[in-house]
Amino acid sequence: MNDNILEMTHIIKEFSGFRALDDVNFTVERGEIHALCGENGAGKSTLMNVLSGIYPYGTYGGDIIYNKNVCKFNDIKESEKKGIVIIHQELALIPQLSIAENIFLGNENVRLKNVIDWDITQKKAAEVLARIGLDHENVNALVGDLGVGKQQMIEIAKALEKNVELLILDEPTSALNEEESNMLLELLLDLKKQGITSIMISHKLNEVSRVSDNITAIRDGRTIETIHRGHEPIDENRIIKDMVGRELTNLYPARKVEKGDIVFEVKNWNVYDEENPDRKKLNDINFNVRKGEVVGFAGLMGAGRTELAMSIFGRTYGSKISGQIIKDGEEIIIKDVQGAINKKVAYVPEDRKTYGLVLINDIKWNMTLASLHNKFSNKGEVIAKNDEIIAAKEYCDKINIKTESVDKVVGQLSGGNQQKVVLAKWMLSDPDVLILDEPTRGIDVGAKFEIYSIINSLAQQGKAVVMISSEMPELLGMCDRLYVLNEGEIAGEVPKQEMDQEHIMKIIMNHIAGKGTRKK
Amino acid sequence: MNGVSAEKNIGQVTADKQMKEHVQQLKQYGMIIALIVIYGIFAFLSDFKNTAPMNVNNLIMQNSYVIILSIGMLLCCLTGNVDLSVGSVVAFTGALAAIMILDYHIAIPIAVIVTLLIGVLIGIWQGFFISFLGISPFIVSLANMLVFRGLTLVVLNGQTKGPMPATFTKIGAGYLPQVFVHAGGVRLELLALLAGVAISIAVIMMELNSRKKKAKVGFENPPIIVTVIKLFIIICIINFFTLKFSLYMGLPFVLAIMLGLILIYAFITTSTVPGRQIYAVGGNKKAAALSGIKTDRVMFWIYTNMGLLAALAGIVLTARNASATPKAGDMFEMDAIAACYIGGTAVAGGVGTVTGAVVGAFIMGVLNNGMSLLGWSVDVQRVIKGLVLLAAVAVDVYLKQKKKS
Numbered sequence: 001m002n003d004n005i006l007e008m009t010h011i012i013k014e015f016s017g018f019r020a021l022d023d024v025n026f027t028v029e030r031g032e033i034h035a036l037c038g039e040n041g042a043g044k045s046t047l048m049n050v051l052s053g054i055y056p057y058g059t060y061g062g063d064i065i066y067n068k069n070v071c072k073f074n075d076i077k078e079s080e081k082k083g084i085v086i087i088h089q090e091l092a093l094i095p096q097l098s099i100a101e102n103i104f105l106g107n108e109n110v111r112l113k114n115v116i117d118w119d120i121t122q123k124k125a126a127e128v129l130a131r132i133g134l135d136h137e138n139v140n141a142l143v144g145d146l147g148v149g150k151q152q153m154i155e156i157a158k159a160l161e162k163n164v165e166l167l168i169l170d171e172p173t174s175a176l177n178e179e180e181s182n183m184l185l186e187l188l189l190d191l192k193k194q195g196i197t198s199i200m201i202s203h204k205l206n207e208v209s210r211v212s213d214n215i216t217a218i219r220d221g222r223t224i225e226t227i228h229r230g231h232e233p234i235d236e237n238r239i240i241k242d243m244v245g246r247e248l249t250n251l252y253p254a255r256k257v258e259k260g261d262i263v264f265e266v267k268n269w270n271v272y273d274e275e276n277p278d279r280k281k282l283n284d285i286n287f288n289v290r291k292g293e294v295v296g297f298a299g300l301m302g303a304g305r306t307e308l309a310m311s312i313f314g315r316t317y318g319s320k321i322s323g324q325i326i327k328d329g330e331e332i333i334i335k336d337v338q339g340a341i342n343k344k345v346a347y348v349p350e351d352r353k354t355y356g357l358v359l360i361n362d363i364k365w366n367m368t369l370a371s372l373h374n375k376f377s378n379k380g381e382v383i384a385k386n387d388e389i390i391a392a393k394e395y396c397d398k399i400n401i402k403t404e405s406v407d408k409v410v411g412q413l414s415g416g417n418q419q420k421v422v423l424a425k426w427m428l429s430d431p432d433v434l435i436l437d438e439p440t441r442g443i444d445v446g447a448k449f450e451i452y453s454i455i456n457s458l459a460q461q462g463k464a465v466v467m468i469s470s471e472m473p474e475l476l477g478m479c480d481r482l483y484v485l486n487e488g489e490i491a492g493e494v495p496k497q498e499m500d501q502e503h504i505m506k507i508i509m510n511h512i513a514g515k516g517t518r519k520k
Numbered sequence: 521m522n523g524v525s526a527e528k529n530i531g532q533v534t535a536d537k538q539m540k541e542h543v544q545q546l547k548q549y550g551m552i553i554a555l556i557v558i559y560g561i562f563a564f565l566s567d568f569k570n571t572a573p574m575n576v577n578n579l580i581m582q583n584s585y586v587i588i589l590s591i592g593m594l595l596c597c598l599t600g601n602v603d604l605s606v607g608s609v610v611a612f613t614g615a616l617a618a619i620m621i622l623d624y625h626i627a628i629p630i631a632v633i634v635t636l637l638i639g640v641l642i643g644i645w646q647g648f649f650i651s652f653l654g655i656s657p658f659i660v661s662l663a664n665m666l667v668f669r670g671l672t673l674v675v676l677n678g679q680t681k682g683p684m685p686a687t688f689t690k691i692g693a694g695y696l697p698q699v700f701v702h703a704g705g706v707r708l709e710l711l712a713l714l715a716g717v718a719i720s721i722a723v724i725m726m727e728l729n730s731r732k733k734k735a736k737v738g739f740e741n742p743p744i745i746v747t748v749i750k751l752f753i754i755i756c757i758i759n760f761f762t763l764k765f766s767l768y769m770g771l772p773f774v775l776a777i778m779l780g781l782i783l784i785y786a787f788i789t790t791s792t793v794p795g796r797q798i799y800a801v802g803g804n805k806k807a808a809a810l811s812g813i814k815t816d817r818v819m820f821w822i823y824t825n826m827g828l829l830a831a832l833a834g835i836v837l838t839a840r841n842a843s844a845t846p847k848a849g850d851m852f853e854m855d856a857i858a859a860c861y862i863g864g865t866a867v868a869g870g871v872g873t874v875t876g877a878v879v880g881a882f883i884m885g886v887l888n889n890g891m892s893l894l895g896w897s898v899d900v901q902r903v904i905k906g907l908v909l910l911a912a913v914a915v916d917v918y919l920k921q922k923k924k925s
Contacts, residue, residue: 349810355807356807
């Protein structure tokens with residue numbers, strides 16, 4: 001009865017034992033806009049990567065039936081040939097090339113084999129720009145000079161030139177402002193009239209309910225349900241419940257701490273973008289942490305949590321930073337990382353391999369790197385190497401780093417043990433305030449539990465802990481109090497009693513909606 | 521529970537650790553063994569001409585400037601960069617020293633100090649562009665290679681300036697105080713011999729001291745036999761050299777400079793906070809910055825230091841040649857870079873030692889020297905040196921890939 005352009009049935013995808021997709025069924029009707037909703041890590045992007053052939057046939061279970069045929073894509077080129085085009089969150093445009101060059105990147109108009117026909121390229125580029133409503137743009141302008149919104153539309157133009165039938169957009173509006181988002185959504189509706197089917201992955205439920213015909217929610221790698229606009233009204237609360245409604249089991253060790261006075265407080269904190277100093281990244285942030293308290297920061301990706309942490313930690317992010325940091329009742333000024341270390345503030349960064357560790361060096365070397373000046377040398381000159389070994393051994397035992405020796409190169413450790421080395425590195429700097437950014441990302445459940453136990457013992461020692469995480473259950477399980485950050489603003493503060501995922505998601509959605517109306 | 525597992529761990533630890541240390545030591549001494557083998561081959565091919573006292577002396581004197589440069593270059597290479605300007609800076613500073621002494625009759629010690637200061641200024645000049653403007657060191661030093669080669673031609677009017685006075689040439693071609701004795705028809709220089717004995721004793725004492733210290737804190741010491749063999753080889757090498765010097769003219773003055781630099785820089789790189797920071801910047805710049813290291817400042821000092829050492833090499837070169845020429849120091853940067861990479865420095869940065877760079881420089885020097893003694897043409901020499909560099913890095917990369925898989 002339905003004309004389905006795509007049916008994905010019983011899709012299973014595993015990553016070294018971890019089931020990212022567990023029997024997912026996903027059906028898209030021809031000519032609709034279908035929204036795919038779910039939390040961070042629910043499996044939305046994985047599903048789209050399976051569809052587009054990034055994970056080739058054979059690495060997943062189940063079938064992809066596209067235009068009534070079973071498809072076995074080996075790479076993204078094959079799916080593109082059939083008219084499936086995916087536009088990722090990070091745009092695949094080359095800023096230094098012109099609009100026309102970008103539109104035909106990898107799909108050039110050639111004569112004789114390899115000679116580019118510039119006349120046809122420019123003519124066709126102008127045509128496709130007209131189709132997406134950008135007819136006044138010069139096809140020879142550099143893509144880097146366009147705003148993000150227009151860049152996103154150039155990606156769509158690029159897809160149109162590949163004769164797209166099924167367009168997949170991964171968080172298309174996450175980097176756009178209200179006006180740009182509107183333009184993009186209008187374009188999607190326009191393309192629908194031209195007969196193009198779209199799948200839109202989005203967190204922004206107001207946008208989803210505005211443009212989409214059907215909505216599928218997935219959670220923990222499973223399809224929860226598909227809501228059909230034709231049959232029933234679209235209820236945002238229902239979608240939220242679908243996205244987050246999982247049971248919390250006892251994954252989190254209990255903690256008994258007397259919370260003390262406020263030791264760390266940030267007031268009226270404003271930060272502008274590093275690359276683009278006109279764009280405000282964080283707007284008037286206020287928060288505080290008590291002694292022995294674990295305070296969480298929840299928010300969607302790109303909400304500005306890491307930026308907030310790094311701007312506080314020695315101004316390692318941002319420009320035109322203003323505001324106050326108060327520690328133990330006195331205002332402190334932190335100009336650089338060494339200053340932060342001296343003031344006993346520590347930041348455990350989110351990507352341990354890129355920001356936390358020197359992978360080619362050994363455990364003791366990495367552990368002492370942040371405290372060489374203050375602890376492992378006389379006046380910052382000669383290193384006390386024996387002390388390093390003793391301290392590293394002590395911490396390996398204390399937080400159970402599984403290694404045969406402190407001379408082991410950290411690149412050879414498992415993710416969980418690497419994370420413990422980074423934690424030890426910052427525990428060695430004797431901080432009063434620890435900011436942990438995604439402390440359990442990419443590590444297994446057992447190691448997670450150990451990290452949680454370390455966090456608990458830090459709180460018990462009277463440290464103030466700030467925890468940033470994209471895993472909502474983790475925040476709910478570990479934190480005494482939560483701040484919800486959205487688009488660079490504190491959208492709400494949630495005490496322990498009121499913590500539940502739906503509530504937090506609602507705060508975010510209300511904030512998004514509120515911002516929209518305020519702008520209008 | 522912890523106690524038991526910890527005890528169990530310690531048993532494993534020692535076995536694994538020993539194995540690993542053996543492998544590491546082998547790697548560390550691999551280059552030295554390669555150097556001895558190459559030296560042996562040329563000794564054999566040249567009827568032991570290259571072990572003659574005069575030749576050993578020349579080996580040190582001819583390579584002193586490259587060794588000085590490769591020490592500075594090592595620091596650049598540790599951050600994953602190079603300095604292409606050193607050859608030109610050597611020529612420029614050497615020329616300025618010659619002009620100051622010959623044309624302006626400035627006292628030699630003052631001229632030397634001023635030249636070194638100019639080297640520092642050149643380093644600051646390069647460091648400014650690299651650290652404060654964030655221009656790639658490759659580009660900055662490439663530009664300055666042209667600038668200072670040109671300036672050398674300008675200040676020298678394209679001509680050779682010389683001869684330098686004897687008190688100055690002593691820096692590059694002279695000797696430390698000499699006491700000659702005759703024993704059985706052989707003339708020996710006593711102080712060189714004594715220095716050999718003294719250094720040998722010092723090395724033994726240092727090793728014993730380190731063992732004692734480790735034992736005191738309760739750390740594992742390598743088996744005594746390993747230490748004995750290591751000490752034996754080191755002492756043989758030291759006394760081989762001092763004996764040869766003693767049979768010729770005694771200890772060269774540049775040897776003292778070189779040894780001093782090697783000791784100082786080996787200490788800085790292995791045992792000080794600034795040294796550790798250089799490795800951190802080379803190993804992972806972002807992680808270093810988030811650990812409180814001012815990466816720009818580290819880069820600045822590395823290039824400033826390179827300027828100082830290039831000026832020192834310039835002085836030594838002018839002294840040894842007794843003149844300054846516009847072509848002086850040509851391709852020295854390449855020799856210094858090659859020395860670092862042959863000596864095991866990772867091209868991406870973060871890995872490398874002063875000893876390695878010095879051994880690398882010696883390998884190049886022994887090759888040069890041996891091939892010259894055999895009468896091979898300069899063209900062939902270049903080909904062989906190039907192939908040796910390629911082979912050294914290829915072996916290193918191959919071993920690393922094997923280790924990964």
